[in-house]
Amino acid sequence: MTEPVLSVRNLQVEFASRRGTLRAIDDVSFDIAKGEVLGVVGESGAGKSVTGLAVIGLIDPPGRIAGGEIRLAGMRIDNLPPEEMRRVRGKRIGMIFQDPLTSLNPLYKVGDQIVETIRTHLNLSETAARRRAIDLLAEVGIPAPEKRIDGYPHEFSGGMRQRVVIALAICAEPELIIADEPTTALDVSVQAQIISLIKRLGRDHGTAVMLVTHDMGVIAETSDRVAVMYAGRVAEIGPVQDVVRNPLHPYAKGLMGAIPTLAGEDKRLVQIPGSMPRLSAIPRGCSFNPRCASAFDRCRVDRPEPLSRGTQSVACHLYDTAPAETAA
Amino acid sequence: MLAFTLRRAVQAIGVMFAVGIIAFSMFRFAGDPVNQIVSIDTSAAEREAVRKSLGLDDPVPVQFVRYFADAAQFKFGVSYQFRQPVSALLSERMPATLELAICATVFAMVFGILMGVYSALKRDTALAKLFQAVSLIGISLPTFLIGILLIYLFAVTLGWLPSFGRGEVVKLGWWTTGLLTLSGLKALIMPSITLGLFQMTLIMRLVRAEMLEVLRTDYIRFARARGLTTRAIHFGHALKNTLIPVITVAGLQFGSVIAFSIITETVFQWPGMGLLFVQAVQNVDIPIMAAYLLMVSLIFVTINLVVDILYTVVDPRLRATVGRAA
Numbered sequence: 001m002t003e004p005v006l007s008v009r010n011l012q013v014e015f016a017s018r019r020g021t022l023r024a025i026d027d028v029s030f031d032i033a034k035g036e037v038l039g040v041v042g043e044s045g046a047g048k049s050v051t052g053l054a055v056i057g058l059i060d061p062p063g064r065i066a067g068g069e070i071r072l073a074g075m076r077i078d079n080l081p082p083e084e085m086r087r088v089r090g091k092r093i094g095m096i097f098q099d100p101l102t103s104l105n106p107l108y109k110v111g112d113q114i115v116e117t118i119r120t121h122l123n124l125s126e127t128a129a130r131r132r133a134i135d136l137l138a139e140v141g142i143p144a145p146e147k148r149i150d151g152y153p154h155e156f157s158g159g160m161r162q163r164v165v166i167a168l169a170i171c172a173e174p175e176l177i178i179a180d181e182p183t184t185a186l187d188v189s190v191q192a193q194i195i196s197l198i199k200r201l202g203r204d205h206g207t208a209v210m211l212v213t214h215d216m217g218v219i220a221e222t223s224d225r226v227a228v229m230y231a232g233r234v235a236e237i238g239p240v241q242d243v244v245r246n247p248l249h250p251y252a253k254g255l256m257g258a259i260p261t262l263a264g265e266d267k268r269l270v271q272i273p274g275s276m277p278r279l280s281a282i283p284r285g286c287s288f289n290p291r292c293a294s295a296f297d298r299c300r301v302d303r304p305e306p307l308s309r310g311t312q313s314v315a316c317h318l319y320d321t322a323p324a325e326t327a328a
Numbered sequence: 329m330l331a332f333t334l335r336r337a338v339q340a341i342g343v344m345f346a347v348g349i350i351a352f353s354m355f356r357f358a359g360d361p362v363n364q365i366v367s368i369d370t371s372a373a374e375r376e377a378v379r380k381s382l383g384l385d386d387p388v389p390v391q392f393v394r395y396f397a398d399a400a401q402f403k404f405g406v407s408y409q410f411r412q413p414v415s416a417l418l419s420e421r422m423p424a425t426l427e428l429a430i431c432a433t434v435f436a437m438v439f440g441i442l443m444g445v446y447s448a449l450k451r452d453t454a455l456a457k458l459f460q461a462v463s464l465i466g467i468s469l470p471t472f473l474i475g476i477l478l479i480y481l482f483a484v485t486l487g488w489l490p491s492f493g494r495g496e497v498v499k500l501g502w503w504t505t506g507l508l509t510l511s512g513l514k515a516l517i518m519p520s521i522t523l524g525l526f527q528m529t530l531i532m533r534l535v536r537a538e539m540l541e542v543l544r545t546d547y548i549r550f551a552r553a554r555g556l557t558t559r560a561i562h563f564g565h566a567l568k569n570t571l572i573p574v575i576t577v578a579g580l581q582f583g584s585v586i587a588f589s590i591i592t593e594t595v596f597q598w599p600g601m602g603l604l605f606v607q608a609v610q611n612v613d614i615p616i617m618a619a620y621l622l623m624v625s626l627i628f629v630t631i632n633l634v635v636d637i638l639y640t641v642v643d644p645r646l647r648a649t650v651g652r653a654a
Contacts, residue, residue, distance in 0.1 A: 056553055090555025097553070102546035105565050106645055116564075117554045152644040168554055 003074050004031035005175050005208035006055065010068035011078075013047075013054050013232075015279075017062065022279040024050045024063070026232045029306070032176065037202055037209040039223030039240065041216060041255070043276050047232040048212040052178045054078070055210070056093050057085040073175060091121040094169030096198075098181040100162035104153035110137075110164050111149035114171055121172040136167040140197060159190035163197065170201060177202065180212045195222050216259050220244055228252045231276055231287040238312030248314040250292045286317065294318055336636055340629040345396075347625040351618035352395050356388070365408055404619035409611045414619045418601060423503045424494055425593070425600030429585045431516055432524030436585075437578055440528040444535025445570075448543070449562060459532065466529030471588065475522040475595035482518060490515050492597035523592040527581045534577055538570040545569075572642055579635035583628040 013025035025047045032038045040048045053059050055070055057077065070078040077088055089095075097103045105113060114133040118124060124132065130149070137145035140163040153161060162182060169177055179198055183191035199222050202209045211222060219226050220240060227237040228249065236249040247253045257270030274291040277283060283290055289299040296317070304315045362379050370378075379385050383394060398404070404414035443463075447456035466474075483491035495511030497504040506512025542548060543566055551561045590602035597603065601620060608616035640646045 058549065058552055086555050086557065088555070089553055095550070095553035097546060097550055099546055103550040105547045105551065105569070107568050107643060108565075109644075116556065116560065120554070120556055120560070154645045165550070168550075 002034070004033050005036075005073055006032040006210065007071040007074075008051075008055065008068070009071075011051070011054060011065065011070065012067035013050055013059060013063060014066040015063045017280075019280055023066070023282075024232050024279060025054065027068070028229075028232070028234050029068075030227050030234065030237055032208040032210055034175075034208055035202060035206045036225065037199065037211055037223045039219035039226040040210060040212045040229060041214060041219050041226060042229035043214065045276055045279075046229040048214075048229055049180050050232075051229070052095070052180050052210060052212050055176075056089055056095050056178055058089075058095075087121070090117055090169075090174070091172045092175050094172075094174040094177045096162070096165055096169050096177065096179040096182045099185045100158055100165050101185065103165045104161060106153055109150055109152055110156070111151075114149075114164075114168055117168055118171050132171070133167075136171055137164070139201075140164070140167045140170075141193070142167075158186055159193065162186060162190075162194055166194075166197060166201070170205070170207070173205060174207065176208045176210065178210045178212070181214070182211070183213070183215070183218060191218070198222065216244070216255065228255065231282055232279070233287065233315065234306070234313075235288065235316070236312060236314045237306075238310075238314075242311050248309055248312055248319060249288075249316050250294050250318070251288050252314075286315075332640075333633075333637060336633050340633055343629050344622075344626060347622060348396050348399060349392075351399075351621045352392050354614055354618050354621075355395075399619075399622060404622070405615040407608075407616050408613045409608070410613075414615045417604060417616065418619060418623060419502065421599060421601045421604050423505060424598060425586060425589055425602060427506060428516065428519055428523060428592070428598060428600060429582065429589055431520040432585055432589075433527065433578065433582050435520050436524035436527035436531055436581075437574075440531025441535050441574065443528075444532040445539060445562075445567065447532070448536045448539035451540075463529035463532050466525045467533075469525075471522060471526065471591045472595050474525055475518070475592060478518045478522060479595070489518055491518075494599055519592050519596045519598055522595070523585060523589055527578070527585060530581065531574060531578060535570055535574055538573055539566060542566045542569045568642070572639065575638050575642065576635055579631050579638070580628075583624070583631050586627055587624050 008031070009029050011025055011028045012023060015022045015024055028047070028051060030038065040051065042048050050059070050063075054065055055077075057080070059065060065078050068078070069076055072088065072092060077085065080088065104110065108116075111130065111133050114136060115126065115129045118129040118132055119126070122129070122132075134145045134149055137149060142148050142160060142163055148156075153164070156164060162185075166182075177198070182198065183194050186194060195218055198209060198211070201207060209222075211219070213219060223240045225238060226240045226243050228235045228243065228247075228251065230251050236243060236247065236252045243252060244256060247256045251272070254270060254272035258272070260269060272291055277287060277290070283300075285301045286292070286295070286299045286304050289295040292299065298317050302317065304317050304320070306313045306315045307319050309319055362375050362382075362384065366375055366378060376385075383391060386394075395405075402415045404418070406412065407414050407417055410417060443459045447459045450456050479491045482489045490511070493515060494506045495513070495515035496509040497506050497512055498508045506516055548561060548566060551565050556565075586601075589598075589600060590605055592598065593600045593602035594606050601623070604616060605620045607613070608620070
């Protein structure tokens with residue numbers, strides 16, 4: 001097997017606060033292969049975005065990476081000096097943020113922002129960079145790019161701005177794109193276009209994509225594999241068809257049960273009772289145990305570690321065959 | 329763009345008209361001007377002659393139209409105390425005031441922006457905290473006290489700088505400048521600092537607050553995610569976005585700098601329009617007071633106009649709205 005583009009091992013991210021240290025990411029591990037799209041899904045505050053920011057090295061104080069390691073094509077990047085990490089950002093990892101309306105600097109022409117980014121990372125002349133910027137705009141589907149390049153961000157619609165943001169993210173041919181809820185702020189019709197654009201770019205350039213979202217529909221459409229996060233941990237990870245059709249973790253089951261289907265029988269959608277714990281009050285044992293219908297004694301004491309089940313990996317005691325005291 | 333400028337210019341003329349009415353009514357309400365001109369033992373016939381020669385016996389609307397027509401040509405009548413045309417007195421003193429105001433504003437902008445950016449980027453350093461403390465002093469100490477303290481320290485105790493006046497000036501046509509001689513430059517230092525200190529602290533606090541605000545925005549985060557250098561992010565992307573409110577404040581403050589140079593000019597006996605105005609108040613010299621009022625409002629209105637136009641240069645979004653509105 002070839003080396004994965006991104007390999008995250010036992011990542012821990014902590015935020016120092018007045019009430020002590022909060023652990024936003026606890027022992028998260030996953031890989032993304034070349035050309036693969038990994039969907040990261042979970043409720044707000046599950047740690048999806050923080051994971052993305054940790055990978056690109058943009059965790060701001062008081063937050064810090066407290067443990068584990070992040071490797072980009074085998075090279076460790078979580079402990080790089082700031083200046084070297086800056087050179088990785090934008091060049092080897094591109095990032096797309098949630099809100100295209102605020103991602104671009106309103107005072108500069110979009111072309112200038114693209115050219116600036118290209119020239120920061122690639123050794124190109126002004127004219128060559130401008131030509132490349134026009135090509136990029138064409139590639140992300142902006143009509144009349146040679147004209148639009150001199151437009152200001154406010155002259156673009158939301159969907160077009162997100163295309164510009166994507167052009168900025170891919171302008172130095174990165175190996176990895178982190179898309180942090182790239183469609184949340186867009187209209188549904190535009191969402192589909194942006195999703196297929198990201199998918200196409202990933203395929204054409206062999207770029208690995210980490211797609212953070214809380215939209216299971218987007219994940220099902222785009223991703224090859226999916227990681228379900230809960231309270232800063234990966235509850236379940238596996239190929240997207242398997243996880244969607246046959247979720248193992250009770251939380252993943254709850255999430256999939258909450259997706260309405262067109263063919264669906266006329267019944268109420270499943271709702272997971274309660275809400276995710278605050279970071280300052282994560283329960284002992286499995287963090288999901290207070291909301292879990294199948295929780296038993298061990299769940300309140302022991303933290304479940306990831307277990308391999310076929311193509312999937314799940315962190316749940318229900319699948320630990322060793323102890324016999326399974327009382328559901 | 330042109331329509332926008334024209335519309336703003338028309339508004340400006342409206343404001344000047346209103347100020348003109350106020351300036352004119354000063355003549356009517358601050359006592360009989362003839363009494364100010366003649367001495368106590370002047371006969372009634374002579375008083376009437378003076379009144380007639382000055383046009384003060386005409387109906388009020390006629391007087392107002394005449395005053396306004398004259399003011400539009402920068403004729404403000406004759407000073408009661410100096411017996412000279414007010415416009416000559418003002419233009420003679422205007423270079424001193426403008427030079428002082430410009431130096432004070434440049435001082436305020438340069439140091440205000442530098443200190444503001446520094447204290448936003450290096451928030452927790454001792455120097456940033458010192459700047460904050462200094463800015464508190466600058467904002468709360470009254471101008472005349474700062475002037476007197478500076479005079480005591482640098483003129484009286486150390487003897488480095490002159491305590492009053494403009495030093496040697498050079499005549500360039502009708503303009504006199506102190507910028508070309510050493511004594512003129514030395515004389516400019518303390519009044520500029522005194523006059524500009526408040527503005528400097530204001531700009532510093534504004535730049536700091538705006539900069540901290542801008543550094544939290546999404547497009548700065550995105551700029552970092554694109555791997556731009558810290559320098560490009562701070563000084564290219566963040567500072568430019570900070571400058572819009574700074575232009576407003578600095579521009580509007582330039583008007584106040586000229587208006588409030590009265591105090592600084594009095595403390596340093598600076599031979600500018602402010603000092604002239606203070607003397608005019610003491611002598612109830614209404615033509616000078618009215619002309620000064622008109623001058624200061626003209627400056628304010630012009631600056632407002634320039635600031636409005638400058639916005640559209642900095643912020644492309646305004647260009648669009650302005651274009652649409654026009």
